[in-house]
Amino acid sequence: MNAKTTSLWRAIAVDNLSGASEIYARVLQLFMQHLSLLDQTKAALQEWPQWLRALLQAQPAMAPLYNLANNLALIFEQESLSEKERIAQALALLHKEILQSPQANAAIAQHAFPLLAEKPRVLTHSYSSTVAAVLENAHAKGVKVEVYLSEGRPANEGRRMAERLARAGMPVHFFVDDARACFVNTVDLVLLGADWISEKAFVNKIGSRSLALLASVLKIPVVVLAGQNKLWPTYLPLGQEPEQPHAEIWAEAPPNVKPHNFYFEDIELHHAYSVITEGGLASLERVQNELLNFHAAEFWRRL
Numbered sequence: 001m002n003a004k005t006t007s008l009w010r011a012i013a014v015d016n017l018s019g020a021s022e023i024y025a026r027v028l029q030l031f032m033q034h035l036s037l038l039d040q041t042k043a044a045l046q047e048w049p050q051w052l053r054a055l056l057q058a059q060p061a062m063a064p065l066y067n068l069a070n071n072l073a074l075i076f077e078q079e080s081l082s083e084k085e086r087i088a089q090a091l092a093l094l095h096k097e098i099l100q101s102p103q104a105n106a107a108i109a110q111h112a113f114p115l116l117a118e119k120p121r122v123l124t125h126s127y128s129s130t131v132a133a134v135l136e137n138a139h140a141k142g143v144k145v146e147v148y149l150s151e152g153r154p155a156n157e158g159r160r161m162a163e164r165l166a167r168a169g170m171p172v173h174f175f176v177d178d179a180r181a182c183f184v185n186t187v188d189l190v191l192l193g194a195d196w197i198s199e200k201a202f203v204n205k206i207g208s209r210s211l212a213l214l215a216s217v218l219k220i221p222v223v224v225l226a227g228q229n230k231l232w233p234t235y236l237p238l239g240q241e242p243e244q245p246h247a248e249i250w251a252e253a254p255p256n257v258k259p260h261n262f263y264f265e266d267i268e269l270h271h272a273y274s275v276i277t278e279g280g281l282a283s284l285e286r287v288q289n290e291l292l293n294f295h296a297a298e299f300w301r302r303l
Contacts, residue, residue: 060239119188126152128193
């Protein structure tokens with residue numbers, strides 16, 4: 001990849017504020033730009049495994065990027081096709097994803113609308129463009145949505161979420177993460193986004209697990225909102241998130257104090273939680289069945 005593209009990869013790698021859907025949209029454009037500049041000679045695709053590894057290393061915990069890598073690998077592995085044909089297929093895939101990706105949130109919002117119409121007081125955590133789209137859709141259709149929102153330490157992405165929802169005209173109650181127990185009895189529903197959904201768990205911003213467990217104890221519905229490209233099987237595990245800079249939580253910690261800073265965590269996915277994708281309400285059994293039929297590229301064997 002050229003220096004400009006490498007610089008853009010680095011920008012994606014250090015982005016800890018954008019939601020997974022937003023990062024995915026940027027990656028689609030970046031790959032489209034890169035493939036469009038290839039000369040389509042026989043050597044044009046020699047380095048495609050390195051491109052995909054760079055993608056996965058940039059954001060190792062985001063399933064949409066893994067699904068994109070898998071779909072591109074399935075194309076690049078077709079050695080019976082010429083480089084020109086494979087590049088054309090890859091560009092067509094990217095173009096299709098660029099067009100359909102924004103429509104996924106709109107479809108999820110439509111499927112979630114009846115739930116919001118019945119349960120308009122919502123507690124959510126940190127920032128999710130999918131959750132925001134669902135809330136904005138309900139508000140625009142006349143539902144009196146009231147949002148309770150925890151900040152999402154350490155980067156406080158919840159502030160961005162609060163600003164977005166407030167601009168749309170919704171009342172937002174904003175508080176530190178550990179204050180959620182003071183507000184959870186006030187709400188009808190907990191909405192969470194996800195960066196990855198497997199057969200057994202989903203991954204979201206740190207703090208989501210304690211919120212989901214608290215809501216379950218109090219019999220408050222927990223709904224996970226995510227596009228189908230967040231589904232990824234456990235037999236092809238995502239990369240492990242490294243510890244993040246401890247200075248984000250305590251820059252000058254005294255001796256013998258070791259700060260630990262992670263952005264994401266696993267939350268057990270069980271029958272008490274609902275999942276809504278662009279295909280509608282998905283039961284745990286449906287999620288598991290879809291992942292059983294996952295078509296993996298040979299690329300993963302070489303990682």
